Amino acid sequence: MGGSGPLRSILKSYLIAVIGGGLFTLLHLPLPWILGPVTGLLLSKIIWNNKTAASQPLRKISYWLLGIQIGNTFTVHTFHNVQPYLLIYTLLTLLLIVICMVNAYVVSKWVNVDMKTSMLGSIPGGLSAVSALSESMKANTGLVTIFQTIRLVSILFIIPFAATHLFMDGGTQSAVQLPQTEQGAWWTIGLYGIMYIIARLTNRFIPSSLVIVPMLLTAILQVSGMHLYQFPHLFFVAAQLTIGVYLGHSISIRDLKKAGRLCLYYTGLSLLLILLCFGLGLVFSMVTSLNMATSVLSMAPGGLVEMALTAQTTGGDPSIVSSLQTIRLLLVVLVLPVLLQWTLPKLEKHQRKEEIG
Template sequence: MKLHNIRSIAEPLIIGLIGAFLFHLFHAPLPWMLGPLTGVTFWHFSTGRKLSWPAPFRDIALIMIGYMLGASFTQRTIHEIGLHFPYIIGVTLITVIGSLFLGLLLVKKANVKLVDGLFGSVPGGLSQVAILSEETKEVDTGLIVFMQTIRVVLVILVIPFLTMYFIKPGSMMQGSPMTEGSISYPVLFGLLGIALLSAFVGKKIRLPAAFLTGPLIAIALISISAIQVPDLPGGFVLVSQFLLGIHLGLYLKKNMLGNIRKLGFYSMLTSLLLVGFSFLLAILLTQVTSITLATAFLSTAPGGLAEMGVTATIVDADLAMISGYQLFRIFFIIFIALPLLQWWVRKREADIK
């Protein structure tokens, strides 16, 4: 590896460590994820320096988080998720429809094209939305990436604070669960090997967010089969949070400044409205089901599966239930909502011509 590349990697690493230390010092929630995310975002955006963070670092983080989420599944939780399935479908549909209405608000206020506003507001995975927008020539991919980035970063910053300070206060002092107990490390590393293999298999068969969902599904199947799956040690969880935090912090770049002046305010406003909408859905869920407000909010929140899963470990929410809601929404958006939106855009353009 060239010296220049080493320096460009070392820079976000150092900034991330400083951010984690400061967040830990001030007892902020998720210091090992939100600290690096905030520090690297500020440094990257304010200086405009070209920083590197290799994709394998992100993939390692996602594999470990996928393992952690998969290990939370049992036969009992699968039964409970099955009972919740009508609610999972309903929450997903309401969230997607609500986000599209907020996209219309963005179109009206920020003066962007209808198709750009809708694509930019869909609460799917940033990379998947960006790839599909690249395949749709009628869409401005740069604007889509900017709007999705604003949503992802804002939601990941806001939701842990809301969850830990207001919904379940007093749970924000620790960065991750550190009670490891007796762990069989040969079994643990064997299962991590299976998680790694399932990530590459998932990528091969084009599974959405394969390095997260592949391990999640594989480890969940093993756990459901009554095989004892060791919990991921606290140190591993901290490392996964740190690696993911730096990766997320590099989303915002200085060359997005022009877009920020144009529609940054309304992107942030609609993202916050979507968070508020999700909170109302969560309250409704607690009225019709037996799940706690923390579990309901992290299930309905328009954040990523990995980020909401990490937050759930801190507030002792139901990881499996949150994974069920979030995973279904990912698959629904990637395989149904976005292709339908892409088809509508192309049909609309054809009708205009």
């Protein structure tokens, strides 16, 4: 009977998460199966003082599944489509990341938030990947999730709306189709299992290894021409739901109260990020042959699907946008952890010296 309490809490948390995800799906809100559960669990804590719970084994499996999902978006076409734009896009994306980190560092000196949490809450990365990175770097995952959600919602609502009104050219739609992935053999599921084992073994050495390792290995096999087994979409919905439960559980009422006072700052950072995306998108379009819609939507920090669909309705090229967005995600999950692990100790040491001085 001793173990029935946590199990009951987990089942109740998943029930609330499914309701939240379903409502977000019906309302066509962004990332419904992550943000829906997060919202549902937070409301249950605030209104009914509900005690939530999350399964650690399921969380690890879910990060592994999402890594596979991201890796499966890479094809030979990904690199072929973006090859002429890769260098300038990489430089502009790195510039955007550095500016976001500098802004977050400045804000962390004004408000009562530690530097790791501030930077991870402000960087233009995927919510799942950043939450995994936050956990591995011992930041406040609850606050990181709240700040990333503010950024994500701002971008997913403002950029498509602005792009539709600024770049719409009479409903022109691109004829370019996204490449379809062929179904692989059943035995390739074993390769995914090996990826999970490698990810667990390298967890101490590679930040967010449960996402990064399967993503990289899946991408390498995909690009090499191997057809891997494609899990049903329901698997990835369940993985997102589980991540949503974990994030919703990790956010405490104290985090919410603290975030309430800080939301204005991080909303301001999100709006600044959107302006930067338009500015860098303009630069990108000036130095390449891409139109403004394609350039801006390629620079926007997520989500990949939403930006590609917006490109299709505004005269942009959805295949270029989705390919460059995939490259951006790769940069965020590979370069950013190394950059943060190299810079944060130095910045924290400098900050301690300033406080002592």
